[in-house]
Amino acid sequence: MNRDDNTPLRSNGRIRYGPDMRVLIVGGGIAGLTLCGLLQQRGFHPTLVERAPEFGDVGYVIVVWPSGSRILKGLGLYERLQEQGCAFTSYNISNYRGKVINSYTIDSVVEKYGPIISIYRPDLVNILRAAVSKDSIRMNTMVVSLADTDDGVETVFSDGSAGIYDLVIGCDGIRSKIRKDVFGEVPLRYSGMSGWGFWVNPDLCSHEGIIEYWGKGRFLGMWPTRGRLAVFTSVRRKSGVGDSVDTRIESIRRNFAEFGGVVPEILRGLDDPRDIYYDEYNDLRMDRWSRGRVVLVGDSVHAILPNAGAGVSMAMESAAVLAEELCRTDSVNLPHAFWQYESRRKSRVNKVQKQSRIMGKFIYTESSALSSIRDYVVRAYSSRQLFRYWDNMLKDPL
Ligand SMILES: Cc1cc2nc3c(=O)[nH]c(=O)nc-3n(C[C@H](O)[C@H](O)[C@H](O)COP(=O)(O)OP(=O)(O)OC[C@H]3O[C@@H](n4cnc5c(N)ncnc54)[C@H](O)[C@@H]3O)c2cc1C
Incomplete structure (x- = not known):
């Protein structure tokens, strides 16, 4: 995996266009499931592998910004989010003694963009699963090795099976193994x-x-x-x-x-x-979000501090942009599509990351x-x- 520019990939002859590309998504969290659903909606047939044996009930409350809700609207899942989540009406800050310092109404935000919704993370995962066909998900499965060839990425899985894919998408979270395999150790x-x-x-x-x-x-x-x-x-x-x-x-x-x-x-x-x-x-910043036929989405490439409550929405936004770019490319021009995706996302992600750091320093003032x-x-x-x-x-x- 040492191709590091946007020139077309070598090919053994057969070029696959848009939905015909063989896509592997690694990680069935928020980014992976959103991307899988969006690609299936566009006629792709991705395979998604998830390390956990089952989706389970791990996680607390996460927040979906209106920018993330838009992606769920596109997947036909927004009503479920509204049914199962809870729209915030106010944001209240107290000093450590419990005396309210300020109580903010968020009506103007809601009026302009729609509600900010909190939801139990496993409920959001289940909502997203409704957009993904069951037979595309392989639970309890990890990638053991990736080898870039002219026919695609030869992939060996933890259950001993193997496959060849035109592209591999790492959605395996902040401690991504795909990122480590492809980019080496990148410090958080x-x-x-x-x-x-x-x-x-x-x-x-x-x-x-x-x-x-x-x-x-x-x-x-x-x-x-x-x-x-x-x-x-x-x-x-x-x-x-x-x-x-x-x-x-x-x-x-x-x-x-x-x-x-x-x-x-x-x-x-x-x-x-x-x-x-x-x-x-x-959090995590990376100079490049892809290499060769491998690209990263969500926390695996742009983890954000939790105090912003933005990780979920940013992961869904990135999944939506990548899904769009994959519709307009083919198996040899993937590096350019990945570059388009990265270019469209980077400044927004940097802005939100920067804001969350500034907010963190402000909130956690020590003296x-x-x-x-x-x-x-x-x-x-x-x-x-x-x-x-x-x-x-x-x-x-x-
Ligand atoms: C179990 C869990 C609970 C969480 N709970 C909260 C919470 O309460 N509040 C909050 O703000 N954020 C929580 N997060 C983080 C939040 O979901 C993410 O910050 C955000 O949604 C970005 O999504 P993501 O898909 O990039 O990463 P994640 O949502 O972290 O998803 C990564 C997925 O990849 C899978 N995975 C990891 N390694 C491998 C591998 N080697 N092979 C295959 N699959 C792999 C993981 O099991 C997971 O399903 C939680 C994450 C997880 C995994």
Whole structure:
């Protein structure tokens, strides 16, 4: 895999156009399922391999921006998203004591672009599966090796089977194996923040809005969706500090001991540390998004910090753009199609990544003086200004 420019690929003679191309999608998360559904809608016959033995019920609450909802509209799935998700009505920021600093209405955003919808991640996965034919998905399967030949990418799978594909699309998430196989080790960019996610009693949240507590270098967010309430707590810490199941609950309680409002009740309710998810917050930037016949989509190429709540929508947007470009190409001109895809997406992705980093630094301010200034700025920041911020995030063409 050492072709690194946009010149046409070598071919053994047979050129396949658009939907006739043999497509392998690796990873059945949000990007992979969206792309598979969109390609099938356009007459392609992709194969999707997913590492997990079944789709299961792993994950908390994710947010779908109106830019992501548009993709679901195109797949005929938007009504299901509305039925199973929960449209936010407000965004509320409290100081660490639980005193509300500002409560934003998001009516203007909703009026212009449509609702911002939270949903239980496994529910979104199930919705997307409805757009994908069952026989195109192979669960419990990974790619063992890829070899670029004039006839395509010779691929060997973990179940011992093999196949040849005109292109391979890595949708296998932030720790992508396809990226590593093709580009080598690409370092993730640590944000300086790590956190825990868990479910709490939904009665702790009285309204359908996001509630966030901003402390000094500490953050606690409550994200409701239908009948569920997820809490994400995060702190500033060095990379590699890690987290042990044995001390997990103690660690969360210690870090948020000074917090007021409903936080003491949340901390008291922590029960089984195995039900709590921990991760470091990383994002990822890559100079090139493809090499030869292999291209990356979603977190595998442009992971975004979770505080933006944008990862899902950006993955779906990228899947939609790649699906369009694949309709207009053939098996030898793939590098140019990949370049078109990358060019159409990169500035938007960079903008959202940059914003999420700036927001992260702002939220996780550590010193007392700076966090007082931060709280003052939040108090003065109006719903109209928040609308302008969202408008800037949502107005870009795909
Ligand atoms: C189980 C799970 C739960 C999550 N829960 C949340 C959440 O609660 N909140 C939130 O904000 N974000 C969550 N995320 C991340 C969020 O889904 C992504 O940031 C975003 O949707 C981008 O989608 P993606 O398809 O690029 O990556 P992902 O959604 O991460 O999907 C990657 C897919 O690839 C599969 N995979 C990985 N390696 C291989 C391999 N070698 N071979 C084949 N398949 C492979 C994974 O099993 C997964 O299905 C979760 C991701 C996963 C995988």
